[in-house]
Amino acid sequence: MRFILPVLAAGVATATPLAIMADSFIKRGVPSTINYSQMTLYGGFELAYNLTGDEKYASWYRSQIDALVLNDGTIKGWDYGKYSLDNYRMGNNLLYWYWKTGEAKYKSAASIVRQQINRHPRTATGGFWHRNPEYPNQMWLDGIFMADSFYAKWTKYFDEKNTTAWDDIALQYDNIEAHTRNAKTGLLVHGYDESKVAVWADPVTGAAPLVWNRAVGWYFMALLEVIQVWPQSHPARGRLIGYFTTLATALKKTQDESGGWWLIMDRKYAGAKGNYIESSGSAMFTYGFLKGIKLGLLDRDQYLAPAQKGYNLLADKYVVEKDDGTVDWEGTVEVGSLNSNATFEVTLPKDPDEDENADILQYYTSVPLAVNDYKGAGPFMYASYEIETL
Numbered sequence: 001m002r003f004i005l006p007v008l009a010a011g012v013a014t015a016t017p018l019a020i021m022a023d024s025f026i027k028r029g030v031p032s033t034i035n036y037s038q039m040t041l042y043g044g045f046e047l048a049y050n051l052t053g054d055e056k057y058a059s060w061y062r063s064q065i066d067a068l069v070l071n072d073g074t075i076k077g078w079d080y081g082k083y084s085l086d087n088y089r090m091g092n093n094l095l096y097w098y099w100k101t102g103e104a105k106y107k108s109a110a111s112i113v114r115q116q117i118n119r120h121p122r123t124a125t126g127g128f129w130h131r132n133p134e135y136p137n138q139m140w141l142d143g144i145f146m147a148d149s150f151y152a153k154w155t156k157y158f159d160e161k162n163t164t165a166w167d168d169i170a171l172q173y174d175n176i177e178a179h180t181r182n183a184k185t186g187l188l189v190h191g192y193d194e195s196k197v198a199v200w201a202d203p204v205t206g207a208a209p210l211v212w213n214r215a216v217g218w219y220f221m222a223l224l225e226v227i228q229v230w231p232q233s234h235p236a237r238g239r240l241i242g243y244f245t246t247l248a249t250a251l252k253k254t255q256d257e258s259g260g261w262w263l264i265m266d267r268k269y270a271g272a273k274g275n276y277i278e279s280s281g282s283a284m285f286t287y288g289f290l291k292g293i294k295l296g297l298l299d300r301d302q303y304l305a306p307a308q309k310g311y312n313l314l315a316d317k318y319v320v321e322k323d324d325g326t327v328d329w330e331g332t333v334e335v336g337s338l339n340s341n342a343t344f345e346v347t348l349p350k351d352p353d354e355d356e357n358a359d360i361l362q363y364y365t366s367v368p369l370a371v372n373d374y375k376g377a378g379p380f381m382y383a384s385y386e387i388e389t390l
């Protein structure tokens with residue numbers, strides 16, 4: 001839909017894209033679970049509250065979190081033996097509520113997540129497994145967003161002198177960079193298997209074959225998050241900034257004419273059968289450009305126009321107005337996974353002349369789109385906040 005951005009007067013802004021999206025989710029309702037999808041959406045509520053000052057956003061969000069955090073500071077249904085990076089994303093939201101209210105139960109709940117990180121299984125070089133037992137020795141770009149920016153926030157505010165922790169966090173990013181970044185294109189493939197046994201793993205590097213847009217989007221946002229809390233004096237700071245800016249350069253080059261980005265971003269698959277412009281990755285990159293400009297990491301003259309072009313596509317094409325006054329968010333792929341077995345079960349008959357990655361391309365492009373997917377709507381809200389506060 002075409003938004004007419006209202007002039008923000010003294011912090012009062014009601015009919016903004018960010019607020020309309022937040023209102024729509026409140027009206028529809030969101031099941032309260034510890035799923036990172038919800039946690040990603042809730043980040044948008046932090047911004048809706050910040051932008052408008054309207055308490056309804058804070059109180060709705062808090063009630064969602066309070067359904068999960070018990071008064072004794074434990075997390076309802078938390079599995080202390082389940083090592084899945086996805087579950088750790090929640091730590092960020094718990095810290096938000098601790099800082100906002102000062103209530104100990106939120107910090108206590110966040111500390112449960114922090115302690116689980118200490119026990120999390122690792123690759124031989126110290127990288128966190130994406131999930132135990134499903135994805136042993138595998139690091140995915142997604143996992144960096146799920147675990148490491150929370151790990152960094154916790155360290156910054158409660159454990160700042162812990163050099164072991166800072167080094168450990170940097171190592172996660174360094175491992176991803178060393179194994180998944182293509183030096184020529186500047187893009188990163190979805191993940192790697194350090195043991196090189198997964199069916200998709202390159203026998204020499206362990207790398208996955210394709211660049212999946214949402215994985216790159218999670219990583220791009222995770223770099224922004226970690227840079228904001230990274231100690232000035234720690235040597236990895238410059239490296240992390242370099243990871244962010246070089247990725248931004250690559251993203252600027254791969255932006256489609258329409259303003260969006262392809263689901264599978266490898267250049268040779270732009271326009272390939274089944275591939276399409278996907279909304280969650282496009283929202284993450286648009287947001288990343290805008291936030292990068294705001295933080296002074298990216299040059300406004302170079303990145304503002306692509307960001308605005310991206311935002312216009314998101315608002316025009318993927319935000320769809322409904323008769324009841326709410327909006328839907330469309331065009332987000334449900335999932336993309338480096339499932340070590342099933343990936344190749346969803347394949348077309350093999351043609352010897354076919355591209356060697358045809359089967360995995362077929363997998364990613366065969367996953368359905370979801371309406372009102374939190375993983376796309378959340379990043380759209382982040383981008384809206386940046387556009388509305390430019």
Ligand SMILES: *[C@@H]1O[C@H](CO)[C@@H](O)[C@H](O)[C@H]1NC(C)=O
Pocket residue numbers: 035036037335374
């Ligand atoms: C999280 O939610 C997504 C849908 O948004 C679902 O596909 C996934 O299975 C859920 N994960 C868990 C661990 O519940």
Ligand SMILES: *[C@@H]1O[C@H](CO)[C@@H](O)[C@H](O)[C@H]1NC(C)=O
Pocket residue numbers: 049050051053
């Ligand atoms: C919004 O964020 C800014 C910058 O962090 C902060 O100064 C301000 O107090 C926030 N406003 C609200 C209503 O939380």
Ligand SMILES: *[C@@H]1O[C@H](CO)[C@@H](O)[C@H](O)[C@H]1NC(C)=O
Pocket residue numbers: 134339340341342
């Ligand atoms: C494939 O892996 C999934 C988890 O990633 C597991 O649940 C499933 O049982 C596995 N299937 C086979 C046939 O091994």
Ligand SMILES: *[C@@H]1O[C@H](CO)[C@@H](O)[C@H](O)[C@H]1NC(C)=O
Pocket residue numbers: 118159162164165168
């Ligand atoms: C410092 O960080 C390391 C690595 O995360 C952790 O094992 C250790 O418990 C931390 N120390 C403190 C005092 O929290």
